[in-house]
Amino acid sequence: MRTLALAVDLILRGKVDSVGDIMMQRFEALCMNLRDGEGRYGQFLELLPEDLLGGGAILQETEFARQTTVKTATAEALVGKASAKTVISTESMGIWGMAVP
Numbered sequence: 001m002r003t004l005a006l007a008v009d010l011i012l013r014g015k016v017d018s019v020g021d022i023m024m025q026r027f028e029a030l031c032m033n034l035r036d037g038e039g040r041y042g043q044f045l046e047l048l049p050e051d052l053l054g055g056g057a058i059l060q061e062t063e064f065a066r067q068t069t070v071k072t073a074t075a076e077a078l079v080g081k082a083s084a085k086t087v088i089s090t091e092s093m094g095i096w097g098m099a100v101p
Contacts, residue, residue, distance in 0.1 A: 003046060022047050 003026045010019045029042035036042070 003022060007019045007022055010016075010022070025045050025047045029045040032042040032045060033039045
Protein backbone atom coordinates (compact mmCIF):
# COMPACT_ATOMS: atom_id res chain seq x y z
CA MET A 1 0.00 0.00 0.00
CA ARG A 2 2.92 2.36 0.68
CA THR A 3 4.13 1.95 -2.90
CA LEU A 4 0.74 2.85 -4.35
CA ALA A 5 0.37 5.87 -2.05
CA LEU A 6 3.83 7.10 -3.04
CA ALA A 7 3.02 6.58 -6.73
CA VAL A 8 -0.17 8.65 -6.47
CA ASP A 9 1.72 11.36 -4.59
CA LEU A 10 4.40 11.51 -7.28
CA ILE A 11 1.76 11.64 -10.05
CA LEU A 12 0.20 14.64 -8.33
CA ARG A 13 3.64 16.29 -8.19
CA GLY A 14 4.12 15.66 -11.90
CA LYS A 15 7.03 13.22 -11.56
CA VAL A 16 5.76 10.57 -13.93
CA ASP A 17 9.22 9.11 -14.61
CA SER A 18 9.71 8.35 -10.91
CA VAL A 19 6.28 6.69 -10.81
CA GLY A 20 7.32 4.39 -13.65
CA ASP A 21 10.47 3.37 -11.77
CA ILE A 22 8.64 2.73 -8.51
CA MET A 23 5.80 0.76 -10.07
CA MET A 24 8.14 -1.37 -12.20
CA GLN A 25 10.20 -2.28 -9.15
CA ARG A 26 6.97 -3.16 -7.31
CA PHE A 27 5.98 -5.41 -10.21
CA GLU A 28 9.39 -7.12 -10.17
CA ALA A 29 9.15 -7.63 -6.41
CA LEU A 30 5.72 -9.26 -6.78
CA CYS A 31 7.01 -11.51 -9.58
CA MET A 32 9.91 -12.59 -7.37
CA ASN A 33 7.50 -13.35 -4.53
CA LEU A 34 5.37 -15.52 -6.83
CA ARG A 35 8.39 -17.28 -8.30
CA ASP A 36 10.04 -18.02 -4.95
CA GLY A 37 6.81 -18.77 -3.11
CA GLU A 38 7.71 -16.46 -0.23
CA GLY A 39 8.07 -12.74 0.39
CA ARG A 40 11.45 -12.60 2.09
CA TYR A 41 13.53 -11.20 -0.75
CA GLY A 42 11.13 -9.36 -3.03
CA GLN A 43 10.74 -6.51 -0.57
CA PHE A 44 14.34 -5.45 -1.17
CA LEU A 45 13.62 -4.70 -4.83
CA GLU A 46 11.10 -1.95 -4.10
CA LEU A 47 12.22 1.66 -4.46
CA LEU A 48 10.83 3.32 -1.36
CA PRO A 49 12.41 6.40 0.19
CA GLU A 50 14.07 6.03 3.58
CA ASP A 51 11.47 8.23 5.34
CA LEU A 52 8.80 5.60 4.63
CA LEU A 53 11.01 2.85 6.01
CA GLY A 54 11.77 4.61 9.28
CA GLY A 55 15.08 6.39 8.89
CA GLY A 56 17.06 8.96 6.95
CA ALA A 57 15.98 12.30 5.53
CA ILE A 58 12.40 12.90 4.50
CA LEU A 59 11.56 13.24 0.82
CA GLN A 60 11.07 17.02 1.05
CA GLU A 61 14.51 17.50 2.64
CA THR A 62 16.17 15.47 -0.09
CA GLU A 63 14.38 17.45 -2.81
CA PHE A 64 15.33 20.74 -1.13
CA ALA A 65 18.97 19.67 -0.94
CA ARG A 66 18.99 18.80 -4.66
CA GLN A 67 17.43 22.13 -5.63
CA THR A 68 19.88 24.04 -3.43
CA THR A 69 22.84 22.23 -4.96
CA VAL A 70 21.67 23.05 -8.48
CA LYS A 71 21.11 26.72 -7.58
CA THR A 72 24.55 26.96 -5.95
CA ALA A 73 26.26 25.41 -8.97
CA THR A 74 24.40 27.78 -11.31
CA ALA A 75 25.34 30.81 -9.20
CA GLU A 76 29.00 29.75 -9.11
CA ALA A 77 29.02 29.33 -12.88
CA LEU A 78 27.54 32.80 -13.35
CA VAL A 79 30.07 34.35 -10.97
CA GLY A 80 32.87 32.58 -12.83
CA LYS A 81 31.66 33.96 -16.16
CA ALA A 82 31.30 37.50 -14.76
CA SER A 83 34.76 37.48 -13.17
CA ALA A 84 36.35 36.16 -16.38
CA LYS A 85 34.93 39.12 -18.31
CA THR A 86 36.18 41.76 -15.85
CA VAL A 87 39.77 40.57 -15.50
CA ILE A 88 42.22 42.78 -17.35
CA SER A 89 45.03 40.83 -18.93
CA THR A 90 48.43 41.32 -17.28
CA GLU A 91 50.05 42.02 -20.65
CA SER A 92 48.23 45.37 -20.95
CA MET A 93 49.23 46.45 -17.42
CA GLY A 94 52.07 48.89 -16.75
CA ILE A 95 54.59 48.72 -13.92
CA TRP A 96 52.28 50.31 -11.32
CA GLY A 97 49.20 48.23 -12.26
CA MET A 98 47.68 50.92 -14.44
CA ALA A 99 46.44 50.16 -17.93
CA VAL A 100 48.81 51.25 -20.67
CA PRO A 101 47.07 53.00 -23.60
